[in-house]
Amino acid sequence: MMAQASPDFKPKPDAATLAAEDPVLELRKYPDPVLMAPAQPVTEFGPALKRLVADMFETMYQERGVGLAAPQVGVSQRILVLNCAEKQPPEGELALINPEIVATEGEQYGDEGCLSFPGMYAKKRRPRKVTMRAQNTEGEWFEVTGEGLLARALVHELDHLNGRVFVQDLELVEFIKLRKELEQMKREWKREHARAR
Numbered sequence: 780m781m782a783q784a785s786p787d788f789k790p791k792p793d794a795a796t797l798a799a800e801d802p803v804l805e806l807r808k809y810p811d812p813v814l815m816a817p818a819q820p821v822t823e824f825g826p827a828l829k830r831l832v833a834d835m836f837e838t839m840y841q842e843r844g845v846g847l848a849a850p851q852v853g854v855s856q857r858i859l860v861l862n863c864a865e866k867q868p869p870e871g872e873l874a875l876i877n878p879e880i881v882a883t884e885g886e887q888y889g890d891e892g893c894l895s896f897p898g899m900y901a902k903k904r905r906p907r908k909v910t911m912r913a914q915n916t917e918g919e920w921f922e923v924t925g926e927g928l929l930a931r932a933l934v935h936e937l938d939h940l941n942g943r944v945f946v947q948d949l950e951l952v953e954f955i956k957l958r959k960e961l962e963q964m965k966r967e968w969k970r971e972h973a974r975a976r
């Protein structure tokens with residue numbers, strides 16, 4: 780997710796800084812089919828998982844995101860990384876393996892963005908407070924409760940694991956605002972993949 784009001788992103792740095800940084804993992808953009816597929820549970824808690832989680836954090840920071848789900852880097856597994864803290868990492872880092880919602884409370888309504896939809900934002904209703912349980916990279920279960928931005932980020936990222944993206948279930952007026960850009964993204968994606976074949 781984006782910026783302080785939204786889930787996947789923080790503001791991007793200038794173009795020169797970005798050009799100097801190659802993301803560790805390739806970010807998948809809408810409408811890549813991996814984003815629309817339900818992700819598989821993680822069963823192996825070995826070094827490969829820890830490496831993937833570390834690479835996902837690095838990719839998320841490079842893209843100025845506050846959350847990233849494994850399908851967004853082409854891995855259809857139930858893995859999320861988040862960091863909504865305004866502090867120096869690793870402070871605030873959360874890695875959730877096989878996450879599930881335990882409880883939700885209240886409601887918030889505000890702008891949301893997604894690293895797989897660069898530059899696009901829409902207003903979306905989300906719970907104000909969310910508690911999830913998940914495994915850490917050792918396979919141990921823990922609970923995390925988030926409010927505000929973290930709650931929004933948690934449910935946004937969990938949606939990714941269920942093959943859902945933030946432009947689904949928008950209010951009509953919000954969807955209409957994004958419709959042209961979504962069509963444009965579909966055309967670009969088709970063009971790029973026609974070249975690859």
Ligand SMILES: [Zn+2]
Nearest residue numbers: 780787893894
């Ligand atoms: Zn997203």
